[in-house]
Amino acid sequence: MSSESESDYGLSHVPEAASIEAPKLDYLPKVPDGYRPxxxxxxxxxxxxxxxxxxxxxxxxxxxxxxxxxxxxxxxxxxxxxxxxxxxxxxxxxxxxxxxxxxxxxxxxxxxxxxxxxxxxxxxxxxxxxxxxxxxxxxxxxxxxxxxxxxxxxxxxGRWAPHFRYLTQAVRAGLVGPVSSIDFSMQWDHTWTAGTPFEEIHHLLLYDFSIHWFDMMTVLLSGQRPERVFASIQRASYQQVKPPFLGQVVVDFPNTQAHLGLNAHVVWGQLDRTTVVGHEGTLRATGPSLNEQSVDFWNEDGQAHLDLQGCWFENGFQGTMAELLSAIEQKREPENSARNVLVGLELCFAAIASADSGEPKRPGEIRRL
The missing domain is CATH 3.40.50.720 (NAD(P)-binding Rossmann-like Domain)
Structure with missing residues (x-):
């Protein structure tokens, strides 16, 4: 008979985490030095x-x-x-x-x-x-x-939303090592779209909204080509808005999996959470909305917490234009070049086709909506 305590059997060991300083990363957008077209x-x-x-x-x-x-x-x-x-x-x-x-x-x-x-x-x-x-x-x-x-x-x-930008810079800096999984979980209220042209988009969640999260998968897993996408959508029994407001997406990359879970009809207890797990650490951004996020980071040294400056609907829109202007000034390709974002659209189109067919799809095979 094992000498281990029955209370520990089958349970994950959660190590004690000392408080450590959050890594200092450059996550706010910067305006070009001299170019003002x-x-x-x-x-x-x-x-x-x-x-x-x-x-x-x-x-x-x-x-x-x-x-x-x-x-x-x-x-x-x-x-x-x-x-x-x-x-x-x-x-x-x-x-x-x-x-x-x-x-x-x-x-x-x-x-x-x-x-x-x-x-x-x-x-x-x-x-x-x-x-x-x-x-x-x-x-x-x-x-x-x-x-x-x-x-x-x-x-x-979304690439310049403070929490996404911090996670991106942390992954690029190698703070979590090779990434094994990314999990996006969102419970929010998207019913403001009722009575607007957005309500006529059947795949409102997977297309117009989730393109940000498909895009972030490609950013956080830069250099990896997605291999397979499976998605499903459903209507909540009590929803009045036309498009399905429940959705799940799983994307397989080489040695990595990304998951997107959506409930767009949540009034109470709204939550937006992103977890990036790597071999050497874990990053988690959490908040009640897109604009209110903080970040936690765990590694072998302990746990760090960071209350971020700025918000998505301020810094995000600054970042896209600032990056374009910087690229023009420096004569380089911007991070948000059209060529770069096409990979996220491949994921998006594959997810929509998968949700319609009930079968997994290979990104890039579905060329149009």
Whole structure:
């Protein structure tokens, strides 16, 4: 008979964790040193409040705002950049020689033509996410940008959310060693989409929302190619919003697995948690919302806790534009280049196809929605 205490049998040993100092990592976006081009905003819908608020905070020069609904463009200009010109036709913005960078925000189906003409007109482009609905179209836009010699970046702003950026920098610094698993678990209230155009997107969770998390999988596991995706979606019995608000996704990478769990119909006890487990340590970001997150880090020396500065809807939108401007200034490819984000879209499209078919899919095989 074993001499071990019955109370310990079958239980995981949890080592004592001394309190240690959180690793100092550079996780807040930085504005380019000297490059301050004139910027045009095309599309003045709801999300552009955060674009313009971020640009204003960084001291960037937005000189034109365009929307097919002139009143929306006028409202944005009045609130953020009263000296900017207002337009209804995006081509009026593209014809201006003084504008070097355009931020293009309409929905994907409308955006392709605008991005194409912007590159043809000799502009650097920041495209709203999700980048495209067809991977072949996305690749053609990437090739066009390279042919013309201009940079095409995508507003995958989650990359500069403070908690995601800290986790990314920690993984890049080797603080957890080889990563074995990533777990994203979200319980939040997405019912604000009722009565909006978003409610008409059947795969609202897996496409428009989860593209951030598919993108973060590729960032945290940079250099690894995903091999297989399995996803399922379901409607909660009490939900009134049209799209299914429950979802699960499992992505197999070589020697690594990533999991995404979603419940978008939670009122009480909302939680957003990300756990990255490696051979030499564990990172966990936790909070009640996307904008309220703290990070914990465990390794053999102990446990560190960090209350982060900033928030997603401030730093995220600053980071995407700041990275584009820095890349232009330094003549390099930005981290959020369109070519780079296509891998996350491959995951997204495979997950949607898997949810529809009930079968696992290989990323890259599903070329369009």
């Amino acid at each position: 004139k910027i045009g905003l095309i599309g003045a819908g709801g999300i552009t409040e955060y674009h313009l608020r971020a640009y204003q905070a960084m001291g960037l020069d937005v000189v034109a705002i365009c929307d097919i609904d002139r009143s929306r463009a006028e409202s944005r200009a009045k609130e953020f950049y009263p000296e900017s010109s207002v337009h209804e036709d995006f081509r009026d913005v593209l014809r201006r020689d003084d504008i070097e960078v355009v931020d293009i925000t309409p929905h994907p189906a409308e955006r392709v033509e605008i991005v194409t003409e912007a590159l043809e007109a000799g502009k650097h482009v920041l495209s709203q996410k999700p980048f495209v609905e067809d991977l072949d179209v996305g690749e053609r836009l990437v090739e066009l940008a390279e042919q013309k010699g201009f940079i095409l970046a995508v507003n995958q702003n």
